[in-house]
Amino acid sequence: MSLSQIDDVLLTNVEQVPGKTIVEHYGLVTGNTVRAKHVGRDIAASFKNLVGGELKGYTELLTDAREQAVKRMVEQAKAMGANAVVNVRFSTSAVAQGAAELYVYGTAVRAE
Amino acid sequence: MEDSTSGLFGIIFTLLIYGLPILLAVCGFLVGTFLERRHFESIRLREREFARIPIFPTRGTDTDKSVQDGVLVVASIVVSLDYFKRILASFRNIFGGNVRSYESLLDRAKREAILRLKEQAADCDAIINLRLETSTLANTQSKKKGIGGVEVIAYGTAIHYR
Numbered sequence: 001m002s003l004s005q006i007d008d009v010l011l012t013n014v015e016q017v018p019g020k021t022i023v024e025h026y027g028l029v030t031g032n033t034v035r036a037k038h039v040g041r042d043i044a045a046s047f048k049n050l051v052g053g054e055l056k057g058y059t060e061l062l063t064d065a066r067e068q069a070v071k072r073m074v075e076q077a078k079a080m081g082a083n084a085v086v087n088v089r090f091s092t093s094a095v096a097q098g099a100a101e102l103y104v105y106g107t108a109v110r111a112e
Numbered sequence: 113m114e115d116s117t118s119g120l121f122g123i124i125f126t127l128l129i130y131g132l133p134i135l136l137a138v139c140g141f142l143v144g145t146f147l148e149r150r151h152f153e154s155i156r157l158r159e160r161e162f163a164r165i166p167i168f169p170t171r172g173t174d175t176d177k178s179v180q181d182g183v184l185v186v187a188s189i190v191v192s193l194d195y196f197k198r199i200l201a202s203f204r205n206i207f208g209g210n211v212r213s214y215e216s217l218l219d220r221a222k223r224e225a226i227l228r229l230k231e232q233a234a235d236c237d238a239i240i241n242l243r244l245e246t247s248t249l250a251n252t253q254s255k256k257k258g259i260g261g262v263e264v265i266a267y268g269t270a271i272h273y274r
Contacts, residue, residue, distance in 0.1 A: 018180070018181055018182030062188060063188060
């Protein structure tokens, strides 16, 4: 997942943008997505569940979903006029049977 | 004659009903153990290969070198136990103690996630502010229906020195 730079917005999970100075803070930006798996994937995963190990279909599903959440966060940051998001944090929670929420948040800043 | 054939069918039927879960458990155990061993071998090999990229869970590195740039890197993996180990783990609930099957599962999931992180940052000098997060997907209990799975996310900032 190449999340490092979406739409020219730089992302880091430290307080600063390395090699740059932050000139303006815009506050918290968030992005979320709730995804459910589809039946085909579930059947494939249930076979894989027999022998254990990585469930590749689920890894892919969550990677895609997380990318979408980040894109939503970046859109919000861009609308504020930011060119970077610092202190990015991820979190996942199972909200219902077979559906997971992926949540990402950070601080939108202007770095030069 | 008829009695003996219906008896035979009865035996086959009983074997199918009670034998199938046992067969699944044995298959799951054998293949699962083989796959796990192979995965650990691959992890050890790649850990040696990527030892050149140091990882810091702190916000800075241990050197005085100034940092040129840094970008976010994210990697994740979803893993599950095999059928046999899931049954074993549920028995553990009765007596308590270490659930070893989950220990090795989470160990390899975390190491794999970190390795994938390093693969993404292959041309970088170091990764700072590493965060690891674990979450369960749906249910991991054997009694309930549905596919149990544990997701491990690793993320951090990959940096280049000046």
